[in-house]
Amino acid sequence: MNWKGVLDFLKEKKFGLDRKELVEAETSPVVPDDFCAEEVVYEMNDMGEREAIERFVPPTRSTATRKPPARTKGHSRGSMVDPRTNRAITFASAHEWRCALILLASPEIAEVYDQPPAITYVDAEGKKVKHTPDYLAVSRSGKKCAIAVKPSRRVEKSGIVDTLDRIKPILGDYADDIILLTELQLTHERATNAESALQAHSCRVQADCDRVAVIMSGINGEVNAYDVAKAFGDFPRGMNAIWCLVYDGIVKLANPALMLADHPFVFRVLQATSVAA
Structure with missing residues (x-):
């Protein structure tokens, strides 16, 4: 057993969890409610009769306005499925992955859009430029928040704070606010909890x-x-x-x-x- 296993064991003992009891009490697995991800549709068969057919419903494509950059040694990319909309959500870094997990697992969020349409603003030199938020989250009450994700070490060099300050006054109907999230908010612990909730929901x-x-x-x-x-x-x-x-x-x-x-x-x-x- 490695040191992580020892720590996990000590944590379990501290909170009254006995692995031996769990093994002895193990029961037969139960099939989740949506194990097959099917829906019932009605079609006409060869006899001209209306017939109920179960079919698999694959996730729809991401609505992202641009593709994530190619994978490199310092970056990762991928996608996951929003269980509420059955739509793919992409990410282009570990920080974005954690952000997506936290948003998708939040009971306060109704919908998430990755790489939403770019926002045109005037930079410090008076030129019109565009900025694409990483995510646009819509709450259950209808409030919209655009989100920029950056590692804290790149915040100053990227000038993202100045960019967001220039965008906020001209958001209009695009969003109610635009914010910056770094690894200080998108922590490993919060992302792990979010991932656990999403995985559990998929086996509900x-x-x-x-x-x-x-x-x-x-x-x-x-x-x-x-x-x-x-x-x-x-x-x-x-x-x-x-x-x-x-x-x-x-x-x-x-x-x-x-x-x-x-x-x-x-x-x-x-x-x-x-x-x-």
């Missing part, structure tokens, strides 16, 4: 989510997520359901700046509304 079993919500309904304040999962009776399914409720905004992490493994405490949000896709 709504009956499990409803059961965990009932278990937590009688608890006021913070509670150890591991205890809730053990009370569920099937630890992996219980934890997956907890992450699904985090994705919905029904449950929140007590300290979202830390990974759940480091601070496994959560609380139920009163009168929360599910936004599950």
Whole structure:
């Protein structure tokens, strides 16, 4: 066992998690609700009869106005799928990847656009130039925020702060605000939590989510997520359901700046509304 494994084991023991108990209590896997990602459509068969057919619905293409740059030693690129819109979202760096994860997992965000249309503004020399935000996030209330992602070491050299200051007064209907995010906000811990919520949602079993919500309904304040999962009776399914409720905004992490493994405490949000896709 390497040092990371030892640390994980010590964390689990600290918060009352026993791996031996989990193995002994392991049950048969349950098929997620949307395992096949299918939808039912109706078509006419050869007999002229209306027939229900299940078919796979692939993600739609990204709406990005430009492609990510080619991959190099210092940069990465890729895409993921927004579960709410079933649309590909691209990223061109590790920081953008973390930003996309956090946006897609946020219950406050309804839609995310990567590489939205460029904004024309006047630079310090009086020339008209264009800037393309990395993301445009739309909240559930309809507010729009354009986002520029940069590593902090490149902020000053890139002049991005001056660029955003010149763009803000002329945003108009494009967005309500434009902000800069660096690794100081897009931390490894926040991105890891977001990724866990997204992965859990992709393996969602709504009956499990409803059961965990009932278990937590009688608890006021913070509670150890591991205890809730053990009370569920099937630890992996219980934890997956907890992450699904985090994705919905029904449950929140007590300290979202830390990974759940480091601070496994959560609380139920009163009168929360599910936004599950």
